[in-house]
Amino acid sequence: MLSQSTSYYLPEPSHWPVVGSCALFLMTFGGVLWMNEVTAGPWVVFAGMLTLVYMMFGWFGTVIRESEGGKYNKQVDLSFRWSMSWFIFSEVMFFAAFFGALFYMRVLSVPGLGSGDTMEQLWPGFVAQWPVSGPGIEEKFTSMGAWGIPAINTLILLTSGVTVTWAHWALKKNNRTQLIAGLAVTVALGILFLTLQAYEYVHAYHELGLTLGMGAYGATFFMLTGFHGFHVTIGTIMLIVILGRSIAGHFTADHHFAFEGVSWYWHFVDVVWLLLFVLVYWL
Amino acid sequence: MSAVIGHEHDHDHDHAHGHEYHPGGLMRWVKTTNHKDIGTMYLWFSFVMFLTGGFMAMVIRAELFKPGMQIVNPEVFNQMTTLHGLIMVFGAIMPAFVGFANWLIPMQIGAPDMAFPRMNNWSFWLLPPAALLLIISLFVPGGAPGVGWTLYAPLTVQQGMGMDLTIFAVHILGMSSIMGSINIVTTILNLRAPGMTLMKMPLFVWTWLITAYLLIAVMPVFAGAVTMTLTDRHFGTHFFNAAGGGDPVLYQHIFWFFGHPEVYIIAIPAFGVVSQVIPAFSRKPLFGYTSMVYAVASIAILSFLVWAHHMYTTGLPVTAQLYYMYATMLIAVPTGVKVFNWVATMWKGSLTFETPMLFSLGFLFLFTIGGFSGLVLSIVPVDIQLQDTYYVVAHFHYVMVAGALFSAFAGIYFWLPKWTGHMYDETLGKVHFWLSFIFFNMIFFVQHFLGLAGMPRRVPDYAPQFTDFNMISSIGAFGFGLSQLLFLYVVIKTIRSHEPAPQKPWEGADSLEWTHLPTPAPYHSFVTPPTVK
Numbered sequence: 001m002l003s004q005s006t007s008y009y010l011p012e013p014s015h016w017p018v019v020g021s022c023a024l025f026l027m028t029f030g031g032v033l034w035m036n037e038v039t040a041g042p043w044v045v046f047a048g049m050l051t052l053v054y055m056m057f058g059w060f061g062t063v064i065r066e067s068e069g070g071k072y073n074k075q076v077d078l079s080f081r082w083s084m085s086w087f088i089f090s091e092v093m094f095f096a097a098f099f100g101a102l103f104y105m106r107v108l109s110v111p112g113l114g115s116g117d118t119m120e121q122l123w124p125g126f127v128a129q130w131p132v133s134g135p136g137i138e139e140k141f142t143s144m145g146a147w148g149i150p151a152i153n154t155l156i157l158l159t160s161g162v163t164v165t166w167a168h169w170a171l172k173k174n175n176r177t178q179l180i181a182g183l184a185v186t187v188a189l190g191i192l193f194l195t196l197q198a199y200e201y202v203h204a205y206h207e208l209g210l211t212l213g214m215g216a217y218g219a220t221f222f223m224l225t226g227f228h229g230f231h232v233t234i235g236t237i238m239l240i241v242i243l244g245r246s247i248a249g250h251f252t253a254d255h256h257f258a259f260e261g262v263s264w265y266w267h268f269v270d271v272v273w274l275l276l277f278v279l280v281y282w283l
Numbered sequence: 284m285s286a287v288i289g290h291e292h293d294h295d296h297d298h299a300h301g302h303e304y305h306p307g308g309l310m311r312w313v314k315t316t317n318h319k320d321i322g323t324m325y326l327w328f329s330f331v332m333f334l335t336g337g338f339m340a341m342v343i344r345a346e347l348f349k350p351g352m353q354i355v356n357p358e359v360f361n362q363m364t365t366l367h368g369l370i371m372v373f374g375a376i377m378p379a380f381v382g383f384a385n386w387l388i389p390m391q392i393g394a395p396d397m398a399f400p401r402m403n404n405w406s407f408w409l410l411p412p413a414a415l416l417l418i419i420s421l422f423v424p425g426g427a428p429g430v431g432w433t434l435y436a437p438l439t440v441q442q443g444m445g446m447d448l449t450i451f452a453v454h455i456l457g458m459s460s461i462m463g464s465i466n467i468v469t470t471i472l473n474l475r476a477p478g479m480t481l482m483k484m485p486l487f488v489w490t491w492l493i494t495a496y497l498l499i500a501v502m503p504v505f506a507g508a509v510t511m512t513l514t515d516r517h518f519g520t521h522f523f524n525a526a527g528g529g530d531p532v533l534y535q536h537i538f539w540f541f542g543h544p545e546v547y548i549i550a551i552p553a554f555g556v557v558s559q560v561i562p563a564f565s566r567k568p569l570f571g572y573t574s575m576v577y578a579v580a581s582i583a584i585l586s587f588l589v590w591a592h593h594m595y596t597t598g599l600p601v602t603a604q605l606y607y608m609y610a611t612m613l614i615a616v617p618t619g620v621k622v623f624n625w626v627a628t629m630w631k632g633s634l635t636f637e638t639p640m641l642f643s644l645g646f647l648f649l650f651t652i653g654g655f656s657g658l659v660l661s662i663v664p665v666d667i668q669l670q671d672t673y674y675v676v677a678h679f680h681y682v683m684v685a686g687a688l689f690s691a692f693a694g695i696y697f698w699l700p701k702w703t704g705h706m707y708d709e710t711l712g713k714v715h716f717w718l719s720f721i722f723f724n725m726i727f728f729v730q731h732f733l734g735l736a737g738m739p740r741r742v743p744d745y746a747p748q749f750t751d752f753n754m755i756s757s758i759g760a761f762g763f764g765l766s767q768l769l770f771l772y773v774v775i776k777t778i779r780s781h782e783p784a785p786q787k788p789w790e791g792a793d794s795l796e797w798t799h800l801p802t803p804a805p806y807h808s809f810v811t812p813p814t815v816k
């Protein structure tokens with residue numbers, strides 16, 4: 001069992017942060033080269049990503065060893081709780097910027113382009129409606145319906161929220177089988193969600209003519225669902241890590257912040273999806 | 284307050300012995316998890332950036348010394364104004380105050396260190412790669428972005444690859460700020476010594492709690508804005524393009540939702556420093572502590588509700604203009620409470636005027652002028668006249684330089700004895716203050732007149748009738764720039780001095796770092812938390 005230390009844990013000097021800085025520099029610098037068609041670009045990005053993965057294994061591995069070694073007392077645990085809450089708040093604000101852009105386009109810029117002098121002098125005859133690409137875009141597209149795959153995906157994510165909570169109950173009762181089963185089902189649902197989302201994108205590009213370049217609707221649709229999908233991917237990877245740790249016998253009934261942090265994150269991703277479903281797909 | 288354990292660890296390099304591992308040389312700084320080391324790095328980094336951004340300001344002022352084009356071409360001039368703004372805001376002022384936060388918060392709340400020392404290290408070490416990206420942008424085809432620090436679309440969509448470097452620099456700086464802020468908030472909320480209730484915290488700690496909250500709330504929004512710029516540039520989106528149903532003004536809305544709180548992110552820690560310094564040299568406790576806390580909190584909340592006062596000329600509906608005008612004016616109320624409290628603290632105090640106090644008073648006078656010119660600019664019909672003139676430049680430099688930078692100087696002189704263990708040279712400090720104060724006003728006071736007379740900002744040439752004031756401004760700028768080298772000399776002299784400073788060189792100072800810790804502050808602040816009564 002874990003024996004907890006009494007004083008606040010202060011880690012030794014560490015080289016992982018600076019490795020992470022190198023990784024981000026390579027990824028961003030390489031990304032700039034890549035976007036500007038410099039041949040070395042993709043390779044630099046790839047090197048950066050490898051460095052980042054190396055850093056994550058090293059850094060998180062250290063944290064897991066420290067946690068399992070009983071170095072984190074209740075106060076450290078509370079620090080993790082505060083920090084995860086604030087981190088999720090920052091993520092909320094990131095999504096808020098894109099939801100704000102969606103609101104602005106639907107309520108202000110598109111109606112503005114379709115009325116009054118702006119319409120008559122710039123694009124006469126442009127009818128403001130939603131979904132729309134924009135007055136200067138000739139190609140046609142079909143918008144994404146809400147009641148096909150998106151509705152199924154809503155069900156999948158909501159169910160996964162239930163299964164992760166079911167796993168949490170199991171952990172608190174020390175029922176390892178149910179914990180592992182609950183997490184495994186959650187991971188499977190996450191992967192299923194991502195697969196359907198990928199299918200939906202292929203469908204959008206090949207059959208609906210709906211691309212990132214399709215003006216107001218295309219940009220907000222893909223950026224919002226894309227960043228959400230990216231967050232689901234991160235959440236799924238974190239769930240896989242937690243599943244592996246559960247199988248390895250980590251966590252106790254009253255010391256398992258990593259599990260809770262991941263489940264908070266998963267619920268956050270869930271709530272963002274509900275907003276997406278209503279504001280992007282449905283209305 | 285109870286006696287303190289000023290716990291001195293032996294800095295033994297023998298690993299078998301101690302649980303402590305201290306790499307030497309450069310690796311000490313690269314790998315450090317100590318809040319004081321990290322605070323020092325933040326402060327030095329910000330000073331290097333201050334000189335870099337300052338050099339760019341010198342280029343701008345040299346070009347503007349006379350009408351006509353003399354030193355740089357317009358493209359380079361635009362790049363200089365852009366990088367000067369970005370570097371000063373994100374590279375110099377913000378990191379300087381994070382440096383203060385690192386050094387002081389654990390000491391002032393009786394904590395052993397920051398809550399997440401490794402993440403703290405990363406927050407710092409993300410700054411050099413971001414700065415590197417910005418500097419590299421000068422040397423790529425097309426050069427650095429010449430769009431102004433606000434990075435407005437659609438110009439940003441049309442720039443060369445320097446813009447992409449800037450966008451990613453902003454992303455990395457944002458990560459650094461968010462991680463740093465989460466660390467600060469967690470430290471303050473969870474690592475306070477027993478008895479250190481929220482309303483007993485020194486005001487500097489309060490101001491950082493609120494600043495960190497603002498940073499966590501708005502840095503992601505800025506990241507979103509530049510991400511849209513990036514996808515508009517390379518991935519075919521139309522966020523800022525009317526042909527695709529977007530709007531360049533959308534960028535301004537998102538940017539200023541970040542940008543206005545950003546002003547307070549810079550100003551609020553400055554309020555915190557001044558609120559420590561003025562009571563110390565008045566030998567009186569801060570007047571109206573509680574109202575100070577509420578004033579800062581209400582400034583922070585109001586800062587989310589006024590962003591479009593930067594956009595009066597974009598065709599906002601009149602109703603919106605009226606709302607933003609009145610909401611902006613409302614901020615004068617809590618700001619007035621603060622200025623009143625600082626003055627009331629000095630009222631009947633036993634005042635002395637050492638360098639930190641001089642800089643704080645400089646702050647008080649000049650920041651108030653900047654606040655008043657802000658009030659002038661908040662009035663819609665006036666702003667429509669003054670938009671993008673030198674009046675605006677004068678206004679925000681009174682806030683940024685005389686506000687934030689002067690209070691940073693005040694803080695450095697104030698805590699330098701605690702940090703280095705040595706006293707700085709009082710005479711040179713005072714000379715530094717007076718040079719800075721006079722040259723600052725020479726640069727920027729006249730710019731009010733230039734702006735009122737209609738001289739536009741961000742243009743490398745001007746009509747001949749503006750020549751005299753521009754010459755005065757440029758001479759002031761060179762003087763101000765040179766005076767900062769004196770500051771560098773004073774700091775180095777202090778570090779190298781052999782004169783030990785007392786534990787509490789300032790009679791009126793009363794926070795834990797003065798009352799409970801020796802000078803210089805030990806490597807680990809409070810291994811065992813003190814009990815605060």
Ligand SMILES: [Cu+2]
Pocket residue numbers: 542543546589590592593
């Ligand atoms: Cu503002």
